[in-house]
Each structure stands twice: as C-alpha cells, then as structure tokens.
Amino acid sequence: MPLLEALLAQFGIEKNRFHWGWISGAEAPRWAQLARDFTEQVRALGPSTGTASWQARRIDMATQAKLKLALYWAASCGGCEIAMVELREKLLVVDEVAEILFWPVAMDYKYKDVEAMPDRHIDVCLFNGAIRTSENEHLAHLMRRKSKVLVAFGSCACEGCIPGLANLYDRNSIFEYVYRESPSVDNPGNVVPKRVCRGGRGNPDSQVL
Numbered sequence: 007m008p009l010l011e012a013l014l015a016q017f018g019i020e021k022n023r024f025h026w027g028w029i030s031g032a033e034a035p036r037w038a039q040l041a042r043d044f045t046e047q048v049r050a051l052g053p054s055t056g057t058a059s060w061q062a063r064r065i066d067m068a069t070q071a072k073l074k075l076a077l078y079w080a081a082s083c084g085g086c087e088i089a090m091v092e093l094r095e096k097l098l099v100v101d102e103v104a105e106i107l108f109w110p111v112a113m114d115y116k117y118k119d120v121e122a123m124p125d126r127h128i129d130v131c132l133f134n135g136a137i138r139t140s141e142n143e144h145l146a147h148l149m150r151r152k153s154k155v156l157v158a159f160g161s162c163a164c165e166g167c168i169p170g171l172a173n174l175y176d177r178n179s180i181f182e183y184v185y186r187e188s189p190s191v192d193n194p195g196n197v198v199p200k201r202v203c204r205g206g207r208g209n210p211d212s213q214v215l
Contacts, residue, residue: 023048075100076108076120076128077159078149080135080142081169086160087111087134108149117145120152128152132159136169 014024025044029037079087091112093100100106107128108115131153137143150156158164166173172180185191185198 018054020051020054023051023054073104074127074129075104075106076131076149076153077106077111078108078131078133078135078145079111080133080145080163081138082135082160082162083168084111086132086162089160090132117148120148123152125151126154129154131156133157134160134163136162136166138169138172 011021011024014021025040025047027040029040077087077090091097106113107123108120108131128149131149133146133149133156135142137146161167162169181198185193186196
C-alpha cells in the first residue's frame with residue numbers, strides 16, 4: 007500500500023481520493039453502499055488539485071531525453087498486453103516520453119537485438135507472465151541484465167497464477183491430460199508433442215527441443 011500511495015502521489019492524486027478494501031462477490035449491497043459513500047466523498051473534495059502539477063511534469067518529461075522502455079510477455083493469457091493497448095489515444099503520450107526498444111507482441115524485434123544492447127541500456131522493462139519454459143527463463147535473465155528497472159507486471163509475473171499451476175505437475179502428466187484426457191479434447195489419433203532434434207542427428211551443434 008505505501009508503494010501504491012507513492013505512485014498515486016506522483017500522478018498528483020491525493021491520498022483521500024483512493025480507497026482500498028476487501029469485498030466478496032456475495033456482498034453486493036456492501037459494494038453498492040461503499041461506491042455511493044466514496045463517490046460522495048470524492049465529490050465533496052471538488053476538482054483534483056494534482057492535475058495541473060501532473061500536466062507540468064508531462065511537459066517537463068517531453069523536453070527531456072526519452073525513457074527507454076521494453077515490454078515482454080512470458081507465460082500468461084496476454085491480458086497485460088491488452089491493458090497496454092487499452093491506453094488507446096494515451097499511447098500517444100507514451101510515445102512522447104518513451105522510446106519502446108523491445109515489444110515482441112506489437113513490433114518486429116528479435117532477441118538478438120536485445121542481446122546486442124549494453125547492460126542496463128533499457129530504463130524500465132514491464133515483464134508480464136509466469137516462467138514456464140526455458141525461453142521464458144532466458145528472457146527473464148536477459149531483460150533483468152539489460153534493464154535498470156525490471157517490473158513484475160501483472161499477477162502472473164508476481165504469483166504465477168494459472169500458468170504457474172503447471173509447475174505442480176511433470177511434463178508427461180500435463181501432456182496426458184491436455185492431449186488425451188481433457189473432456190474438451192478432440193484428438194482421435196492420440197497425437198502429443200514429440201521431442202525433435204534441430205540440426206540433424208549426429209550434428210554436435212544440434213538442440214533437443
């Protein structure tokens with residue numbers, strides 16, 4: 007909570023314009039009452055005094071060197087990437103103050119582009135998704151090395167969430183359920199992913215995938 011309050015303060019949002027609490031999905035009347043009470047509280051405060059200062063900071067940011075920004079999507083549903091797109095026209099504000107150096111889901115960047123960057127070249131990386139594959143792990147280490155600040159962006163990056171549940175099982179049991187036992191599966195040939203060898207058998211540089 008102290009971190010969230012500090013972030014809100016940076017955007018000029020006063021502490022008493024924010025409310026945090028636990029309400030379950032079965033407590034609709036309580037939620038409705040809280041929404042009414044908080045709406046009245048904010049209405050009584052009047053217009054936010056932080057807007058002007060934020061606009062001033064935005065102008066200052068636009069005149070400074072652009073922030074170097076990166077985004078990466080590991081094992082997740084992609085909702086965090088959609089959240090970025092949902093900025094809509096505010097993405098133009100991001101473009102004013104930041105240069106996006108790496109965002110594979112939206113732009114044609116390659117891993118080799120990041121690997122060629124000096125360490126700590128990126129100012130901030132928003133890393134969303136859990137670590138489920140060797141590729142995810144490699145990118146997590148790479149983005150940590152190339153970024154001054156790496157943010158665990160979204161609940162999957164922080165807690166593992168649904169992708170992280172797969173860490174409770176081995177590969178064979180996951181494949182067995184996903185490709186053969188799941189009620190929704192349509193796989194009459196019982197086809198499952200196979201280990202393949204890239205580079206050809208006998209090639210010392212080949213990789214088992």
